[in-house]
Amino acid sequence: MSESYAKRAAELDAADELASVRARFVLDDVVYLDGNSLGALPRSVPGRVEDVVRRQWGSLRIRSWDESGWWTAPERIGDRIAPLVGAAAGQTVVGDSTSVNLFKALVGAVRLAGEGRDEILVDATTFPTDGYIAASAARLTGCTLRPVAPDEVPGAVGPRTAVVLLNHVDYRTGRLYDLPSLTAAVHAAGALVVWDLCHSAGALPVGLDEHGVDLAVGCTYKYLNGGPGSPAFLYIRRDLQARFDSPLPGWNSHADPFGMTPDFSPAPGALRGRVGTPDILSMLALEAALEVWDDVSVSAVRAKSLALTDFFLECVAAYVPQGAVESVTPSAHADRGSQVALRCQGADAVMRSLIERGVVGDFRAPDVLRFGFTPLYVGFGDVERAARVLAEVLAGEPAGAPV
Amino acid sequence: MSESYAKRAAELDAADELASVRARFVLDDVVYLDGNSLGALPRSVPGRVEDVVRRQWGSLRIRSWDESGWWTAPERIGDRIAPLVGAAAGQTVVGDSTSVNLFKALVGAVRLAGEGRDEILVDATTFPTDGYIAASAARLTGCTLRPVAPDEVPGAVGPRTAVVLLNHVDYRTGRLYDLPSLTAAVHAAGALVVWDLCHSAGALPVGLDEHGVDLAVGCTYKYLNGGPGSPAFLYIRRDLQARFDSPLPGWNSHADPFGMTPDFSPAPGALRGRVGTPDILSMLALEAALEVWDDVSVSAVRAKSLALTDFFLECVAAYVPQGAVESVTPSAHADRGSQVALRCQGADAVMRSLIERGVVGDFRAPDVLRFGFTPLYVGFGDVERAARVLAEVLAGEPAGAPV
Numbered sequence: 001m002s003e004s005y006a007k008r009a010a011e012l013d014a015a016d017e018l019a020s021v022r023a024r025f026v027l028d029d030v031v032y033l034d035g036n037s038l039g040a041l042p043r044s045v046p047g048r049v050e051d052v053v054r055r056q057w058g059s060l061r062i063r064s065w066d067e068s069g070w071w072t073a074p075e076r077i078g079d080r081i082a083p084l085v086g087a088a089a090g091q092t093v094v095g096d097s098t099s100v101n102l103f104k105a106l107v108g109a110v111r112l113a114g115e116g117r118d119e120i121l122v123d124a125t126t127f128p129t130d131g132y133i134a135a136s137a138a139r140l141t142g143c144t145l146r147p148v149a150p151d152e153v154p155g156a157v158g159p160r161t162a163v164v165l166l167n168h169v170d171y172r173t174g175r176l177y178d179l180p181s182l183t184a185a186v187h188a189a190g191a192l193v194v195w196d197l198c199h200s201a202g203a204l205p206v207g208l209d210e211h212g213v214d215l216a217v218g219c220t221y222k223y224l225n226g227g228p229g230s231p232a233f234l235y236i237r238r239d240l241q242a243r244f245d246s247p248l249p250g251w252n253s254h255a256d257p258f259g260m261t262p263d264f265s266p267a268p269g270a271l272r273g274r275v276g277t278p279d280i281l282s283m284l285a286l287e288a289a290l291e292v293w294d295d296v297s298v299s300a301v302r303a304k305s306l307a308l309t310d311f312f313l314e315c316v317a318a319y320v321p322q323g324a325v326e327s328v329t330p331s332a333h334a335d336r337g338s339q340v341a342l343r344c345q346g347a348d349a350v351m352r353s354l355i356e357r358g359v360v361g362d363f364r365a366p367d368v369l370r371f372g373f374t375p376l377y378v379g380f381g382d383v384e385r386a387a388r389v390l391a392e393v394l395a396g397e398p399a400g401a402p403v
Numbered sequence: 404m405s406e407s408y409a410k411r412a413a414e415l416d417a418a419d420e421l422a423s424v425r426a427r428f429v430l431d432d433v434v435y436l437d438g439n440s441l442g443a444l445p446r447s448v449p450g451r452v453e454d455v456v457r458r459q460w461g462s463l464r465i466r467s468w469d470e471s472g473w474w475t476a477p478e479r480i481g482d483r484i485a486p487l488v489g490a491a492a493g494q495t496v497v498g499d500s501t502s503v504n505l506f507k508a509l510v511g512a513v514r515l516a517g518e519g520r521d522e523i524l525v526d527a528t529t530f531p532t533d534g535y536i537a538a539s540a541a542r543l544t545g546c547t548l549r550p551v552a553p554d555e556v557p558g559a560v561g562p563r564t565a566v567v568l569l570n571h572v573d574y575r576t577g578r579l580y581d582l583p584s585l586t587a588a589v590h591a592a593g594a595l596v597v598w599d600l601c602h603s604a605g606a607l608p609v610g611l612d613e614h615g616v617d618l619a620v621g622c623t624y625k626y627l628n629g630g631p632g633s634p635a636f637l638y639i640r641r642d643l644q645a646r647f648d649s650p651l652p653g654w655n656s657h658a659d660p661f662g663m664t665p666d667f668s669p670a671p672g673a674l675r676g677r678v679g680t681p682d683i684l685s686m687l688a689l690e691a692a693l694e695v696w697d698d699v700s701v702s703a704v705r706a707k708s709l710a711l712t713d714f715f716l717e718c719v720a721a722y723v724p725q726g727a728v729e730s731v732t733p734s735a736h737a738d739r740g741s742q743v744a745l746r747c748q749g750a751d752a753v754m755r756s757l758i759e760r761g762v763v764g765d766f767r768a769p770d771v772l773r774f775g776f777t778p779l780y781v782g783f784g785d786v787e788r789a790a791r792v793l794a795e796v797l798a799g800e801p802a803g804a805p806v
Contacts (some may be wrong), residue, residue, distance in 0.1 A: 013734065026457075031555075032464065040461075040464060041464075046453065049456050054444075054631070057630055057631055061435065061444075062440055062441045062763065064631065097497065097680055098679050098680070099651065129654035133651070135667065136651065136652055140544070227466065227683070228680075229682040229683045229684075233683060250532045252502075258768065260531050262527070264534075264538065276502035277500055277501070277684050279631075280630070285456070298558075298738050321721075366665065376500075389668075389805065
């Protein structure tokens, strides 16, 4: 049986228009299905980082703030990410962590919503940091925080709602939420929406401008492969920028940073999402990493992503005894991100065995195996092997010869 | 005349117990007096960064969060900085920018101060970002913000004061403020103090524990040489930690980050100063940079710093025609940081000429030449040359042969 799936995998790999992109990454024999946590290293990064350290910092030193483009990196790299999330230039800045950007976006949104709106709705199933930060934003702005399931947002959002914070893709189940319709529902109630794109940026089309999203944040170390803890991004829709009032007004978001004036006068545009001095090493590593996208379209990535996850579910259904695992990832394409999450007994130990056998996913408590599929470097052969090794582990078979 | 100062410089360099430390940095023929803005590159950094990128990220990938110590880097590197600012272990974490850490510290301090204290005092002469962030913290916590000159703090702090934000060394004039007595004055009024150590950490003894400082922040890219935009640090005094209530509670400050629980339960100790995923490349570059301190004491650095700035002022007085420049840096050692700031006409153009002639300081509007002296790599010969070239520029002399 596995021979027919292996043959199918080989055929799919041969027809894969993104197959050549894999060579742009440093990879080995491991099947790396954890790019939804930390993307693999693009080959463009090490040389760039070495240049930043040895020449830009070591030799040019302070001059690099101008001469090496350090000062403008947050908005320049933001504009490089923008087309990947469907945004025109001038609305995205890079810097700080996702959590810190969520704080800016939520407090900023409450202030944009104006008088009489004193409620923040947050995805009840969200990645925890979003909920913690939303609680802090609510507390500091005098708002009430109300967790609601994303599906219930259209019924829950109302005249008192200032802002709704939603995840585009659930970090645990891999469920993709309907950004256009949920955005429209929030807008119909006169509220603003903040989308967390951590698990969708670089994995599927987002369409921020097209769907009129107000504010969005996302990390860059998952499907954008920016490296461990690489800086996050913040999107502020153009027509909201003039009124965007950040709770973190640092000297980097001042209209005249070197004027060193005691009064704060915010910079125009997305720059007012900046705060302090940008972390240049991490930021310029990200810039180099984004070069892998130069001739790659998000729609091609999405098509391959769905084919990969379809094929994985198919192989799992064929290889793994019925009932041993249960997918918590929706089967409908419209509801699926770029990962597959399988519940099973002893998931923690199962994942350790998988990793020992060269298939790297991750475990999320209490019982979920997460497999992320980065179409830029994961192939169909990887998918077949992952499902086959999973079946071996679940059957208690000894590890086979290294593949 | 310049021969006698050059001879003195040579003698001072020969007797300098820190002279050999200069070889730990990548330097050239330039006299680099801008280490108070961006420290020079330590030789320990490039190889480490290459290992972090190629092996830890490129080869180990996700395993490095545990196996390469990524997850615990913020507190481990905090503990490496701690002795440089007079702090015992377990009170310092690294991460985010100085501005973001100021926000955590100020809002946290207002919450620690408790009921009835609704005023924040801020150094009226502060680096601007401190004032902007203090204004935001005041607005979000319902406090009044009052700018006061540091010298007037003892008379201004009162029963309504929650927290006072002070700079240890003024970024413009290089004036050092009396941390012990100002801390005592703030405490006598029952308020808390937040010290900004950007221009003192790594330059002079701070004594956070000894003087009972409540909270402190500082950057790591000046006298700590961590690289452009390297992450800042936050100090939370041990006995305040259990009540420290951060306005940026991210999943990294949770007691059980991978429990992924919807309710926030803060981590014990300084860890609750963390927020989101740390920027590993910038952070581990900083860790490597801190190795230059392994056998260097801050008191030796301070002694050399005062000798360097004394000698610079002496050479300037000897070389530069009277009245051409005016030092705004205090002459008393107790009031001087590790920089000298000179006012002069056309300071912007003068600094450009200095840089063209291989003496790198910086210009701060409207009329200040700033010269920072990092004792780890600046020698007395550098100092004599800087003063001599300054005199040449001010006298309108053509550039001499390269030194």
